[in-house]
Amino acid sequence: MKYVDCVKEFIFEDDRPFLSCHASTLELLPEGEVIAAWFGGTRERAGDVAIWTSRREKGGWTSPVKVADQEGVPHWNPVLFGRRDGVLFLYYKVGHNISEWTTMVMRSQDGGRTWSIPVPLVEGDMTGGRGPVKNKPIVLRDGTILAPASVEPDWDAFVDISYDGGETWIRSETVPLDHSRLIGKGIIQPALWESAPGVVHMLTRSTEGAIYRSDSTDGGRTWCPAYPTSLPNNNSGIDLAKLDNGNLVLAYNPVRPESGTKGPRTPLVIRISGDNGQTWDHEFELDRGEKQYSYPAIVADGNDIYVTYTWRRERIAFWKISVRN
Secondary structure (H helix, E strand, O other): OEEEEEEEEEOOOOOOOOOEEEEEEEEEOHHHOEEEEEEEEOOOOOOOOEEEEEEEEOOEEOOOEEEEOOOOOOEEEEEEEEOOOOOEEEEEEEOOOHHHOEEEEEEEOOOOOOOOOOEEOOOOOOOOOOOOOOOOOEEOOOOOEEEEEEEOOOOEEEEEEEOOOOOOOEEOOOOOOOHHHOOOOOEEEEEEEEEEOOEEEEEEEEOOOEEEEEEEOOOOOOOOOOEEEEEEOOOOOOEEEEOOOOOEEEEEOOOOOOOOOOOOOOOEEEEEEOOOOOOOEEEEEEEOOOOOEEEEEEEEEOOEEEEEEEEOOOEEEEEEEEEEO
């Protein structure tokens, strides 16, 4: 397996209109364009943190544009998702405390140039946020949409399920996890893929030094007890994408901290699995250094992959990479 035609860019440089940024997301648009979003402000949790976007047009990135803001209320974890009919969704969280997040959603009919007024994804939701918490939804072969979700402070994972194109959502059962056997809090921020019709899997961030996994055979409605994989995890976000040839590409920090602690968020790599996530090889390093390179988002188009991630909390980095046998 080879990585070729590798292009690395920064979406913006030091002339950014915010001091700090984090938690990027991206989606592919027609004509080879890309849209990215992230949260930016004085610092994470600050009342001036808003949601920003930029588009990659003709090989260059547009200046960051603030698209969601509520004075005095922190914004968190945007997630972009393009429906097959061309509607682009932007999900994000608002709230002073993670345990009281509300998930908001906006729509765009023109590839993110303009947006609808934000509304709650699930009316009355004040239980830690419904819908995607960090990583993108996936569309199953039967058209069902699954949104990878989790709650804090309980640190449990689940999925939200939509049978009508993302208009309404049904919560799955919580992924079983015996918290009494854990060193830390649990698992959050799943990344999903489907291996066969209705057979779905998730990898999750954890407090246990390893990426955890759970599997579903009924389209995401119920899940087997979460179990540790051999992949290290530093209690930081991960993401994955599925290529046209069936291989999985995982972006993560390959760091296993001491028990119950957070590890360094460097280096940041991608690896490939050809056996449905059982083993991972062909490592490619995206970044490393004294500061953090973290919270990757990854999408695939054929056998090309696109990645964004937090670069030192100062910029959002972008890679376009082709994977060849």
